[in-house]
Structures are given as structure tokens and as C-alpha cells.
Amino acid sequence: MQIYQEYSGRIQTGDLAPSTKMPSENELAREYNTSRETVRKALHLLAQNGYIHKIKAKGSFVLDIGRMDFPMGGLVSFKEMSERIGRQSRTIVHENQLIPVPEDIASHLEIDQHKCLVWKVIRAREIEGERVILDKDYFRSDIVPVLTQEISSGSIYEYLEGELKLQISYAKKVVSVEEADEEDRGLMDLQHYTHVVVVRNYVYLEDTTLFQYTESRHRLDKFQFVDFARRSHGEDKKADFLK
Amino acid sequence: MQIYQEYSGRIQTGDLAPSTKMPSENELAREYNTSRETVRKALHLLAQNGYIHKIKAKGSFVLDIGRMDFPMGGLVSFKEMSERIGRQSRTIVHENQLIPVPEDIASHLEIDQHKCLVWKVIRAREIEGERVILDKDYFRSDIVPVLTQEISSGSIYEYLEGELKLQISYAKKVVSVEEADEEDRGLMDLQHYTHVVVVRNYVYLEDTTLFQYTESRHRLDKFQFVDFARRSHGEDKKADFLK
């Protein structure tokens, strides 16, 4: 809905100040010439993404959370954060080749080891002269037939979505801290750090096939993550919600 | 809706196997004697929490993600995870007192330093004989008037929700890795680890007042986090979605 886009935009730019009261659902429905249910779906999205908060019988109010650490509800890599803040970043492609599925990756990709080749891409991310992130990507070659070094040095995702028209639908991420290995020490500027934050990323398409596995390794001091959690109305996750 | 509870339950227990096809929305509407829109709201919730995936013109399918690392869509402390796996855990209350707001906390709690006292609670979490988590909580005393050592050694949240009837509505978490300080080394079994994972937690009530700030410090090897991210239909967060 355009309502979502309009208001999320205005809130992000600060046009709408925090704790401002939104127009009521009935007002919005009139204003946009639509039904109240439709307005509610837009407001629901805004609430989910941390832009507003709805209080029964009172109204909807702008939160100051959406602007604070942005992206919200997802992982923020240091690279992305740096670029938003306007810092320099560079990508170094160390490897970009079609290989049989490595044994330790096969289980992650949930595919048969002999049936399918995968593209393996290893890239170091340099920010302000320091290589602080190491990305290892594995793509199923039956879904991504071609992957050139040139594509890898840019945005692989723009290529997948723009060129190949792949529909990414959801992903699972697991974050942990592990000891740095030889490869980390070779391809990153680890300084004195002995450990790295490891983000394992499982990416699924519209038809629920897992087509990519990524391991993103971050230097400890250059990692941050922001999460916005809302109490679900499903009365399900009581214990889950807080730690 | 009861539909959400029924199906999330059946999926979690494994009663409904992954990739099983759900009844269509029309069937569910008939079955539960409700309208299709209402069914859709229930399915929407299931999809958001990683239980199912909806494919246009095909149907809704059970995912195997909801069961894998459970809680989903939130932080999982090692304590919670351990208890689910059935491990022993113990809480040690080191401090439980009413104090003026410390200067460095005042900014986090967004309250005036002289107007309001806060409860400060420091607890170490021991799992299988090792103190691997250190929680520092600060509660606004105008909202939480009483907090005994006994309450702190159990579940503070059960007390807040059950006894005080506080309505928690949303929270923001910021995760980073920092150097361990003297306090960490004194109250935790840090072994050789020089850093800790720090989870800063800002908790808000229904009326959007921030009433609690918590700093949860985890030993590196005992921290894990799982995130389930779904491509938003709002066509907003393209870059945000991955890494």
C-alpha cells in the first residue's frame, strides 16, 4: 500500500516527529479513499517494522525507534552500516568458481553431494582500509548458472533479482562467536582479535527451495545487530519475548 | 485466533510434518465457521513466525524452520536454550537495591537523573556449574515500586506481568561484542575469553514508556542467536533484508 510507503518515508526522514499522533483509521480511510480494513493493514505493517505504536481507544503514535538504528528487524552488516554513514568500502573477490559441493556445506544446503555443482564465492569487505568482514557464499548452480567475477565484485543480489528474476522470500540467520581460523587470519585484518562473529545465512526462494548458503565472518569490534521485537497478539511467545 | 494456536502447536510438536500442505483458506473458513479474511489473519501470523509459507495460487505449506531453532524472531539466551534442552541452570543475585539513576544509565532510560530512583539488579546465570551470563537490570521505581531479592532470584517477568499487571508491548535489542571488564571477570567464569557479547535491551510498556533497561553479558562461546526474516511485501527493505 502507498499508505505504508508514504508514512514510513515521512517517519524515517523525521518529517513526522516521534510521539506525533497519527490520523485515526477512519480519517486515513477517507483521505486515501479506501476502506478502514485496508488502512489497518498498512498501519499493521508500520507497527511491525517499528515505525508506529497503536494504543487501543487512543490512537497510533510515531515511535523514535525506526530512525534510531534503522534497518530494524534484520541483521545489519558493518558494510551496510558504514555505507549509510557514508564511509568508504571496497570488495575484494578472492575466489569465484564452480565446484562440487564441499562435504561440510552439503548439509547446510540440503542437497545431494553428487547431483549439483555450486558456485563458491569468497569476498573480503574492506572498510576504511581495513578488511573486517569475510563473506563465503555458496549458490546452487542449477539455479544460478552463471556468476562472473565482475558480478561478484558488485552486488550479487542485484544480479539475482534484477537479471535472473529470482524471487527471494525468506531467510534464516544463526549468529555465534567462534575462533578465527587460518583463512580468517589470512584474508582479514584481525589485529589482536582471536575470535570472529559468524553469521550463517540460509536463503530460500518463493517455492521454498534453499538456493544459497552464506557464512559471513565479522571482526568482533565491527559487528553490531539491532532487533525490534513486538509482543505478539497470538499470546504465544511469553518466555520467548524477553531473553 | 484459535486457528493460529492450533496450527502453531501442531507444527511445533511435529504433528504436521514440514512441507505438508495446509487446507486452503476457504476450507479453513468453512471448518472454523469463520470468514476467509479472518483465516488469512491467522495464516499471516503463522507465516510471520516462520511456521508456514504461502505460495500464490498453490497453497500454504508447513516449514521446518519453526521447529529447528525454535523461538524464532527473537533473541535466544543461552539460559533459555539450556532449559529447553533440559540442562540445569541457577541464578545468583549479587545486588538488588533501590538507587539514584547512575549517570551512564540515565541516558539509556531516558529519564531525569534526579526525579526517579531505579531498582538495580545484578544477577549471574549459572549453567551446568559455569557462570556464563551476567544480567544487569534497571527498573524505574515509579513503575515497579517493590522488588525483593526473592523475586529477583526467580522470574522477574512473571512478577511484573502476573502481580503488577504491567503490559509489556515492545522492546529493542542491540547486540555487540565488547571487552570484558573487572565486574565481568569477577562475577563470571570467563576462562581465557577476553570479550563478552553484550545485549542491551530497552523494554517499553503499552503506553510507550520505557521502564526497563537491561544489559545482558554473555561469554562468547555460550551465545547464539537465531533470526527469521521474511521479505516484506511493502517493497521497502531491499538492501536491508540480506546481511
Add this chain to the structure above:
DNA sequence: AAGTGGTCTAGACCACCAC
């Protein structure tokens, strides 16, 4: 009493998929 958000309804049309 008027206004708010929460919930639900009984329809409708669409694009897409499988047959």
C-alpha cells in the same frame, strides 16, 4: 456521548497455477 482501535463478516475481483 463521541471517538478510538480490535475484531469479524460476506461478499467481490484479480493473477496465477494445474489440469
Add this chain to the structure above:
DNA sequence: TGGTGGTCTAGACCACTTG
């Protein structure tokens, strides 16, 4: 062609807050 989910509608009743 029939079934699916995606979107939207124009109403309705409720519990709650506010003046």
C-alpha cells in the same frame, strides 16, 4: 476451467478512553 492466495470493500459490534 476450477482452485488458490492477494487484495479490497462497506458495513457491523465491541471495549475502551476522553471530554
